[in-house]
Amino acid sequence: MKRKTYDALKEEFIKIIKSNALESDEVVVKAVPLSPEEAIGNPEDRDYPLITGRERLMQANFRGSLGQAFTDMYGDFSSRLSDIIEMDLANNFRRAIFVSSLNAVMRHLGLTTKTIHCKNNEPRECSHELVKYIAAKYGQPKIAMVGLQPRMVEALSKNFELRVSDMDTANIGKEKFGVTIQSPEKTTEHFDWADIAVVTGTTIVNDTIDPIRISKPVIFYGITISGAAKLLNLEHFCHSGH
Secondary structure, rough: OOHHHHHHHHHHHHHHHHHHHOOOOOOOOEEEEOOHHHOOOOOOOOOHHHHOOOEEEEEEOOOOOOEEEOOOOOOEEEEEHHHHHHHOOOOHHHHHHHHHHHHHHHHHHOOOOOOOOOOHHHHHHHHHHHHHHHHHHHOOOEEEEEEOOOHHHHHHHHOOEEEEEOOOOOOOOOOEEEEEEEOOOHHHHHHOOOEEEEEHHHHHHOOOOHOOOOOOOOEEOOOHHHHHHHHHHOOOOOOOOO
């Protein structure tokens, strides 16, 4: 890869801001963490990371348009857009602000959709659509998945050979739907074995995306990476987001 993902992403975001004369915009971007109920509603299944884990959705509001991003570092934030694009993206909190703001601005400009998380039982519907999408485009591939999304693991494991790695130590070593969840150290081995990768868009926030952009097909899923996928021409799947 010639340029690191964030270098390219920041460059493209600045172009959008300048081309739409937003660099001197006094509109404040407000970012706040959402409760699990605000983020995902009340699904029948209770094993989603938003409910069981440490992650929350940060939600940015730009002129009434909303953009979200998963993160394990969250809190309230308010700033001008010009300050956000110059921010030192030194940790997950700052990257979540940047990414959620990017999603909100791009949604406001009509450049992307799917910036708000699906709710209730929509994640289950999304996982079934992912199976159809992969089968139609790639046939019967071996899949390396990065990030435990329970409904996707449940659906994919019934239809494809699947290996999964996850950063959450509470999941590592446990069996989910017949698949043992491995540590991130196994990711490269999984990529070597697989035909395609299915990767959480949260990698754009936790700064693990660069080594994941491999030569094999990579499908990034979820609302976090909606804006970045559009700007960087990444394959993106998000059927039930809003």
